Amino acid sequence: MYESEISVCIEEALRRENEKKRRSSIWFENYRRRHGIASTQLLDGEIFFRMFQKEPKAHEIQRVRFWRLSRHLPMSRKEAVRLGEALELSGQALDCFLTQGLVSQRLTPVQNREEILDALFVQYLSRISVIRLEKMQILPGTQRKHVRHIFYADAIDCLDVEDAYRRHYYSEHLYSRNFTAEFQKYRKPGTVISRENMIRLLMLLLMPDLDVSVMNRFLIRFGYAPLQPERYVDGFVDFAVCQMLAFCEKGRSGNSEKDKEEMKRKLRLYDRAVKERYLFVSSGSEGHALKRNLNKLRFMKFSSIDRDFAMAQRKGNAETGLS
Numbered sequence: 001m002y003e004s005e006i007s008v009c010i011e012e013a014l015r016r017e018n019e020k021k022r023r024s025s026i027w028f029e030n031y032r033r034r035h036g037i038a039s040t041q042l043l044d045g046e047i048f049f050r051m052f053q054k055e056p057k058a059h060e061i062q063r064v065r066f067w068r069l070s071r072h073l074p075m076s077r078k079e080a081v082r083l084g085e086a087l088e089l090s091g092q093a094l095d096c097f098l099t100q101g102l103v104s105q106r107l108t109p110v111q112n113r114e115e116i117l118d119a120l121f122v123q124y125l126s127r128i129s130v131i132r133l134e135k136m137q138i139l140p141g142t143q144r145k146h147v148r149h150i151f152y153a154d155a156i157d158c159l160d161v162e163d164a165y166r167r168h169y170y171s172e173h174l175y176s177r178n179f180t181a182e183f184q185k186y187r188k189p190g191t192v193i194s195r196e197n198m199i200r201l202l203m204l205l206l207m208p209d210l211d212v213s214v215m216n217r218f219l220i221r222f223g224y225a226p227l228q229p230e231r232y233v234d235g236f237v238d239f240a241v242c243q244m245l246a247f248c249e250k251g252r253s254g255n256s257e258k259d260k261e262e263m264k265r266k267l268r269l270y271d272r273a274v275k276e277r278y279l280f281v282s283s284g285s286e287g288h289a290l291k292r293n294l295n296k297l298r299f300m301k302f303s304s305i306d307r308d309f310a311m312a313q314r315k316g317n318a319e320t321g322l323s
Contacts, residue, residue, distance in 0.1 A: 010270075014290070017235075022071070024068050025068055034088075044064040047068075080098060084098060105223045105224055120205045125150065133150075135153075158264050158300040159300060179305055195219070197302070208262070271298055271300060
């Protein structure tokens with residue numbers, strides 16, 4: 001019923017990314033102009049030296065080049081901040097570089113983030129119905145004790161998982177244990193959460209009463225850039241998130257429980273459509289780039305859930321006789 005609309009969303013997102021012309025980021029260009037550096041190769045070499053206090057080798061120059069062209073992002077928060085400082089950025093300018101250029105959390109401290117997240121979790125748990133708790137074999141009144149598994153169950157509801165497997169995972173709490181370390185990290189004070197994971201958290205905590213404006217208010221409050229489909233870095237993912245939020249908003253009944261299940265169903269259809277495209281991508285450099293983009297478009301996929309899912313599915317087959 002919704003397949004054609006979802007397919008159009010994915011096609012347009014990929015088109016936007018494919019048609020993007022590679023250019024040096026504005027922060028690199030501003031540094032080059034300030035210092036009168038003639039070539040981008042010299043620029044890349046100087047930035048590397050400022051970051052690591054040594055002359056770069058050929059592959060290390062390539063690393064900075066990819067950052068400059070936004071083909072890759074720094075692997076760690078520490079490296080991202082070091083890159084910003086090497087570009088002579090500080091204060092608000094460094095915050096802007098991290099949030100807009102690297103799609104990360106700002107460096108300036110975010111006040112009361114943990115308290116607000118805790119309040120969102122309390123609200124989230126209070127809206128879990130008794131019938132839903134029964135499916136997960138959780139007694140009413142013990143939601144806080146089982147918050148990881150409740151959250152895990154909602155997370156897999158948004159992914160392309162067969163109904164038989166999902167019902168089995170609901171009742172068997174051992175499957176959500178693989179999610180423990182990642183889940184605890186998000187609730188630990190001072191942890192820097194990636195923007196993509198914050199979007200997933202907010203989607204699950206706030207659904208179904210969620211639209212682009214609500215999502216953006218929380219992203220800004222937690223120190224991130226709002227959803228911006230025209231953004232040069234990963235704007236195509238923001239486009240897909242915005243489109244699916246608008247799509248999920250259509251046809252709400254006003255019944256929170258039913259609307260939440262319908263929203264998860266639409267997100268599940270979306271995830272299936274992205275996965276199906278991934279399976280038919282050819283090999284080669286173009287295929288590799290397309291697979292990378294399709295992986296990014298699976299915006300509801302927590303890394304630990306996806307990584308351990310095949311193993312859990314094999315175990316589920318053995319225990320339930322599913323094939």
